[in-house]
Amino acid sequence: MDHYHRCSFVSLCLRLTLLIVYSMLPAVAQEAAKQSTAKDIATEQPRHRVVVSTDIGGTDPDDFQSMVQLLVYADRLDIEGLIASPYGQGRASDILRVIDCYEKDFANLSTYSSAYPTPDALRSITKQGDTERAPYAGTRAPTEGSRWIIQCARRDDHPPLHVLVWGGLEDLAQALHDAPDILPQLRVYWIGGPNKKWAPDAYQYIVDNHPKLWMIESNATYRGWFTGGNHAADWGNKAFVSRYIKGQGALGDFFTAQKAEVKMGDTPSVGWLLEGSSDDPSQRGWGGSYVRAWKRPQLKLRRLPGETDRIEVFGILELALPVDRISPNATATLHVENQKLDGHFADDGSVRFRFCPKAAKQYRFRIESSDASLDAKTGSITAFSPKLAEIRTPDVRFPNWWTDDLSPTVAEGPHSGAKTVSRWRKDFLRDFSVRMRRCSEPSPAKNATSRSFQ
Numbered sequence: 151m152d153h154y155h156r157c158s159f160v161s162l163c164l165r166l167t168l169l170i171v172y173s174m175l176p177a178v179a180q181e182a183a184k185q186s187t188a189k190d191i192a193t194e195q196p197r198h199r200v201v202v203s204t205d206i207g208g209t210d211p212d213d214f215q216s217m218v219q220l221l222v223y224a225d226r227l228d229i230e231g232l233i234a235s236p237y238g239q240g241r242a243s244d245i246l247r248v249i250d251c252y253e254k255d256f257a258n259l260s261t262y263s264s265a266y267p268t269p270d271a272l273r274s275i276t277k278q279g280d281t282e283r284a285p286y287a288g289t290r291a292p293t294e295g296s297r298w299i300i301q302c303a304r305r306d307d308h309p310p311l312h313v314l315v316w317g318g319l320e321d322l323a324q325a326l327h328d329a330p331d332i333l334p335q336l337r338v339y340w341i342g343g344p345n346k347k348w349a350p351d352a353y354q355y356i357v358d359n360h361p362k363l364w365m366i367e368s369n370a371t372y373r374g375w376f377t378g379g380n381h382a383a384d385w386g387n388k389a390f391v392s393r394y395i396k397g398q399g400a401l402g403d404f405f406t407a408q409k410a411e412v413k414m415g416d417t418p419s420v421g422w423l424l425e426g427s428s429d430d431p432s433q434r435g436w437g438g439s440y441v442r443a444w445k446r447p448q449l450k451l452r453r454l455p456g457e458t459d460r461i462e463v464f465g466i467l468e469l470a471l472p473v474d475r476i477s478p479n480a481t482a483t484l485h486v487e488n489q490k491l492d493g494h495f496a497d498d499g500s501v502r503f504r505f506c507p508k509a510a511k512q513y514r515f516r517i518e519s520s521d522a523s524l525d526a527k528t529g530s531i532t533a534f535s536p537k538l539a540e541i542r543t544p545d546v547r548f549p550n551w552w553t554d555d556l557s558p559t560v561a562e563g564p565h566s567g568a569k570t571v572s573r574w575r576k577d578f579l580r581d582f583s584v585r586m587r588r589c590s591e592p593s594p595a596k597n598a599t600s601r602s603f604q
Contacts, residue, residue, distance in 0.1 A: 196309065197226060197227055197228040197265075198227055198228065198309070198312050198423045198428060199228045199230055199302070199308060199309055199310070199311050199312060200227045200228060200229050200230060200231075200311075200312050200314060200423070201229075201230050201231035201232075201233065201298070201299055201302055201311060201312070201313050201314070202217075202220065202229070202231065202232050202233065202313075202314045202316065203233045203235045203279060203295065203299075203313065203314070203315045203316065203317060203321050203322060204216075204217065204232070204233070204234065204235060204240075204245070204316040204317055204416065205234075205235055205236060205237055205238050205240050205316060205317025205318060205345070206234060206240045206244045206245055206248075206316070206317075207234070207238065207239060207240025207241060207243075207244030208236075208237055208238020208239060208240040208317065209237065209238045210344075210413070210415070211408035211409045211413070212408075212409065212413035212414055212415040212416065213240070213316055213317070213416055214244070214248060214404070214405070214408040215405050215408055215409065215412075215413055215414045215417075216316060216414050216415070216416040216417045216420070217232075217245065217248045218248060218251075218401045218402075218404060218405045219414060219417050219420060219582060219585075220417075220420055221248065221249075221252045221272075221401065222259070222401065222582075222585040222586060222588060222589065223420065223424060223585060224265075224266055224267055224272075225259075225262070225263035225265035225266045226265075226423075226424060227420075227423060229267060229272070229275070230275060230302045230311070231275050231277060231295075231298050231299065231302055232245050232272065232275060232276045232277070233276075233277045233278075233279045233295035233298065233299070233321055234276075234277070234278055234279055234295070235279040235280060235295060235315075235317045235318055235320055235321045236279075236280055236281065236282060236283050236284075236317060236318040236320050236348070236349065237283055237317060237318050237345070237348035237349065238317075240317075241278065241281070242276050242277060242278040245276045246273060246276060247404075248401075248404065249269055249272045249273055249276070250269075251399075251400040251401045251403075251404045252269055252272065252400075252401060253269035254399065254400035254401075255399040255400050255401050255588075255589040255590075256268070256269055257592075258399065258588060258589060258590065258591060258592045259588050259589065261592040261593040262588050262593045275298075277293075277294045277295045277298045278293065278294045278295060279293045279294065279295025279296065279320065279321035280293050280295070280296075280318075280320040280321055280324070282320075283318060283320065283348060283349060283351070283352075284318070284319075284320045284323060284349065284351040284352040284355070285351060285494065286351055286494035286496075286502055286504070287351070287355065288323050288327075288351045288352050288353075288354060288355020288356070288358075288359075289320075289323050289324050289327040289352070289355060290320075290324065291324070292324060292328055293321055293324060295321040296321045296322075296324035296325040296328065297325075297328075299311075299313065299321060299322065299325040299332070300325050300328065300329040300332055303325075303329070303332035303335045303336060304329070304331075304332060304335075310335055310336065310337045310364075311335050311336055311337065312337045312338075312339065312423060312428070313336055313337070313338045313339075314338075314339050314416075314419040314420065315338060315339070315340040315341065315345075315419075316341050316345070316416035316419065317341075317345050317348075317349075318345060318348055318349035318352055319340065319345075319349050319352040319353055319356060320349065320352045322338065322352075322356070323352040323353075323355050323356050326356065326359070326360050326363070327355070327359075330360070333360055333362065333363055336363065336364060337364045337428070338363060338364060338365045338366065339365075339366045339368065339418075339419040339422055339437065340365065340366065340367055340368065340419075341368055341372050341415060341416045341418070341419060342367050342368055342369040342464065343368070343369045343370060343372065343373075343464070343508055344508050346367075346369060346464060346506045346508070347489070347506045347507075347508045348489075350466050350504040350505065350506045351504055353466070353506075354448075354466055354468075354504060357446050357448075357466075361547045361548050361551070362548075362549060362550060363550065363551070364550040364551075365548075365550065365551045365552065366422070366431050366437075366440055366552045366553070367443065367551065367552065367553040367554075368418065368419075368437075368438065368440070368553070368554065368567075369464045369508075369553065369554055369566075370464075370554050370564075370565040370566045370567055370568060371418070371438040371440065371554045371555070371565075371566065371567030371568055371570060371571060372415055372416070372418045372419075372438070372568075372571065373415070373562065373565040373568045373571075374418070374438060374562060374565070374567070374568035374569060374570065374571025374572035374573075374575075375412070375414050375415060375417055375418050375421075375571055375572075375575075375578075376412050376413050376414065376415065377562050377563070377565060377568055377572060378562035378563075378565075378568055378569060378572035378575070379571075379572030379573060379574070379575030379576070380575050380576045381575075385575065385576055385579060387411040387412040387413075388410060388411040388412075390411075390412055390579055390583075391405070391406055391410050391411055391412060392410070394579075394582075394583035394586060395583075395586055396410075397590070398586040398587060398589045398590045399586070399589025399590040400589070401586070401589045402586055402589055402590065412579070418436065418437045418438055418571055419437060420437075421435070421436030421437045421571075421574075421578055422435055422436065422437020422438070423437070424436055425574070425577075425578070431552040432552075434570070435574075436571065436574050436577070436578050437571070438567055438568075438570040438571040439555065439560075439567075439570040440552035440553060440554065440555060440567070440570075441544075441552065441553065441554075441555045441556075442544035442545075442548075442551070442552060443544060443545060443548045443551035443552060443553045444540070444541040444542075444543060444544060444545055444553075445545045445547075446465075446466075446545070446548065446551075447461065447462035447464070447465030447466070447536075448465055448466045448467075448468065449461045449465060449466075449467050449468070450468045450469075450470065451467070451468070451469055451470070452469075452470050452471065452472065452500070453469075453471065454469065454471065454515065454517075454527055454528070454529030455467070455469075455515070455529045455530060455531040456529060456530065457530060457532075459530075459531045459532070460531065460532050460533070460534055461507065461531055461532075461533055461534075462533070462534065462535075462536050463507055463508070463509065463510045463533040463534060463535055464506060464507070464508065465506070465507070465533070466504055466505075466506055467504065467505045467506070467507070467531060468502065468503070468504050469484075469502065469503045469504075469505075470496070470498075470500040470501075470502050471500055471501050471502075471503075471517075471524065472499060472500050472523075473495070473499055473500060473501050473521055473523060473524060474521065474522075474523040475521075476495050476499060476501075476521075477520070477521070479520070480495055480501075480519070480520050480521055481493075481519060481520045482495075482501045482503075482517060482518070482519035482520070482521065482524055483517070483518045483519070484503045484505065484515055484516075484517055485515065485516045485517070485518060486505060486513055486514070486515050486516075487513065489505075491503050491504070491505060493519070501519075501521075501524065507531070507533035509533065509564070510533050510534055510535045510564065511532070511533060512530055512531070512532045512533075513530060513531055513532075513533065514528065514529070514530045515528060515529045515530065515531075516528050535556070535564075535566070536556065538556055538557065541556060554566040554567035555567045555570065
């Protein structure tokens with residue numbers, strides 16, 4: 151019996167059992183039991199398999215908020231892995247901190263659904279991924295996290311594995327490098343944007359070597375979770391947390407302590423699986439809607455860029471700068487805004503850097519190097535938003551790759567596609583507020599059922 155039919159058989163048995171119990175309840179308890187019965191039956195239906203790769207504990211507290219949201223919806227998903235990945239100082243221990251809060255609320259949560267995983271089950275699938283950004287090659291060595299992605303993807307007779315990437319792509323790139331056979335099984339939703347800025351080498355490795363990967367590259371659309379939409383009264387970012395999240399169990403207080411306003415920048419990847427068509431990114435849903443990817447923008451130069459050089463925003467700039475003589479201990483660092491990009495000394499006598507601009511504006515560079523021919527050299531480049539006519543044709547090399555819709559009608563200010571998320575703001579926040587109450591209040595239906603037998 152396959153996975154789907156097993157679930158259907160279990161669901162049928164559960165329906166019959168609940169019907170018998172329901173008929174024995176007094177009338178006052180029957181109405182209270184309806185909602186719980188429907189939810190328990192729903193959780194027996196096939197659920198999306200999910201592995202999350204997160205830079206939680208790194209440079210932004212929003213991953214903690216998104217992890218809280220993921221766990222209160224854990225009965226709707228089959229969570230198979232939680233991986234700590236770059237960029238930043240975050241580690242698997244940061245994921246475990248959130249699970250510790252989940253454990254305090256688990257007694258209440260489990261009254262709503264038997265499908266909530268136990269805290270120990272979540273701890274057992276928490277893995278440490280890479281702790282550094284990928285080198286120029288895009289991959290380094292297997293990690294506990296990359297091996298876990300491979301193990302989950304290779305399970306027999308299972309639906310696709312949804313890999314939700316909230317940080318860098320290092321562990322996903324490593325898994326694809328070590329086990330390219332898993333590619334057809336993967337469905338990747340990547341929160342790019344700033345994360346692409348910190349992971350250009352792992353990204354370029356995937357583009358160059360695995361173009362048939364099923365991928366949503368969300369560089370700006372995800373911002374609709376906290377930008378635009380209905381911010382009136384209690385739906386504002388700060389007001390919502392104060393009214394509906396603070397005080398809702400250990401998870402609610404933990405969420406608020408990280409940032410007392412809605413950010414949750416990685417949550418659209420979860421919303422995509424909760425409400426919408428997970429098979430068709432062009433359709434509407436909480437995770438936004440996307441268009442087929444055009445040619446992945448890249449500019450290669452053998453010199454430092456100047457005032458007239460331009461690159462598409464979120465594109466990859468690759469510099470291959472000639473060096474007079476490469477010494478064994480040579481170093482070179484490209485300084486741009488708050489980034490320090492280490493150079494790779496290649497066999498062709500050049501030093502290489504990759505950079506990804508996350509906004510349409512001018513960027514200025516400065517090189518610091520032990521090599522006199524490089525040290526103190528400067529340059530600049532302007533990132534621009536492409537015109538619609540330039541991106542209308544999907545790139546046949548990337549048949550399963552999706553990205554932001556650049557149509558002005560779905561932009562929130564400079565953030566392309568963000569309105570395809572923000573239009574659902576009141577819906578997903580209202581639903582989240584109901585979920586958070588589960589952390590502090592046991593199911594009324596369960597209480598009514600229990601009292602009826604006393």
